[in-house]
Amino acid sequence: MDIRQLRYFLTIAEEGQITSAAKKLQMAQPPLSQQLKQLEDELGVKLVERGPRSIRLTDAGEILRRRAQQILDLADSTSREVSDFAKGLKGTLTIGTVSSSGATLLKDRLSDFHKTYTGIKFEIHEGNTFRIIELLQSGVIELGIVRTPFNTSGMGYKYAETEPMIAVMSPELDWDPEQERIPIAELRNRPLIIYRRFEQLIRETCQKTGFEPNIFCKNDDARTTLLWANAGLGIGIIPRSAYKLANNSNLIYKEIGSSALQTQVAAIWIKDRYLSSLARKFLESFSAAEPGSSQEGGRSL
Template sequence: MDIRQLKYFMAIAEEGQITSAARKLQMAQPPLSQQLKLLEEELGVKLVERGPRSIQLTEAGIILRDRAQQILELTDSTTRELKDFVKGISGTLSIGTVSSSAATLLQERLMEFHLVYAGVKFEIHEGNTYRVLDLLNKGIVEVGIVRTPFNSAGLECVYTSSEPMIAVMAPEYDWTGGEPEIEIGELRKQPLIIYRRFEQLIRETCLEHGFDPQVFCMNDDARTTLLWANAGLGIGIIPRSAFILANNSNVLSKEIRSDSLNTRVAAVWMKDKYLSSLAEKFIENFKK
């Protein structure tokens, strides 16, 4: 199995037809069919189910498609970095980052870094924290920008300062008379909208204050929390910077006074793995 065969297989998986894949690859259909057959024989598994007009990936085919995509992305990234090196350019730094609130911080750090290392290029991979850590573990990115809480086992980490969580709500939900802060206990019996990653942190903090939170909606993005709160469906709990980034003037925000209900952004990288000089310089700049 080589890179060329993986490219052929990915074309077949993406097109769903060998004829269309051959056209995309600018090659004849019989040689492509033969390459697929050779790949199946080499691996000892059936990768596709052939139908009259299309093909369907088997479970083995789905596994190979996912792995092939990662391998080809890493190959392309390495090729570009080496070409940049030959041209005398400093190189390409691959970074994984969570969306929303960490984006502003990353933008600031990248701008500062770019002022010093103007020849550096960037590849940014976005996703949730679990996705970024997975990319990091597989070597697709060198540095991840994630938000606590996360499992730091096997990672080196540099943390930013802590920031509070805030309650966001439509005006009709405001029981405070315009106060900018609330106590965690004031959320008792309120319908809460929370980002799934913060569920354990929020539940544990509420239980410490003697109540079990009434979770109305659990979701996978702080932006979804804001949208539901804006619609008047409940009270969202998000990091303060996520609200600043959204710039949503229709939603009220109240800082939650709680020592334990805080979160931090961190730059992370794998322990005991090679780290390029570019990544090292970026981390040094991030620490500042």
């Protein structure tokens, strides 16, 4: 099994047909079919079920598809890493981000970093925190930008400044337009739209205040929370900086006055793993807005 065979297999899986995969790869169909058969023979397992017009991956084929993608991403990442080393501070920095950190990352981090190191290009992968950590562990990305809370085991990390959570809503659901900051008790009996990772924190904070939150919708993306809140379906709970993702919506927000409902953006990496000079320079620039509000953990830089 080699990289070439894995690329062939992934193309077949993506296209769902040997014929269209062969066209995409600019090769004849018989040699591609032979490569697939050789791969199945080598692994000793059937990878696809062949139908009259299409193929379907077997369970083993699905496993190989996931692993093959990781292997190819890692191969590409390794190639860039070696190339970047030779180029010094020129090359591509691979970063994974959660959606709720995107606006802060672009405005407060990457823009300034790019002005200082104009020869650097960026490759951004998006996903939830679990996906970002998976990409880090597989070596596809060097750095992850996530939000607290997250599991710091095996991670190096550097926190940015703390920010409050806010309640976002359409004007129709605003019970007091003059109120810009609210105690958490104001959320009692109101339909809440929350990011799933914050559920435990929100529940515990509400319970300590004496009520059970009315969670109307749970999701995995701050943009979904904003979309549902903008439709007037409920009150979204998001980090304050994620409000920038709302663009031109008519949403308004109120800061939640609770020391427990705080979050931070953090840069994370795998401890004791090689970091390129690009990644190190970015981490040096990943400082909080106010002196002393940044924290580091894991291996020193």
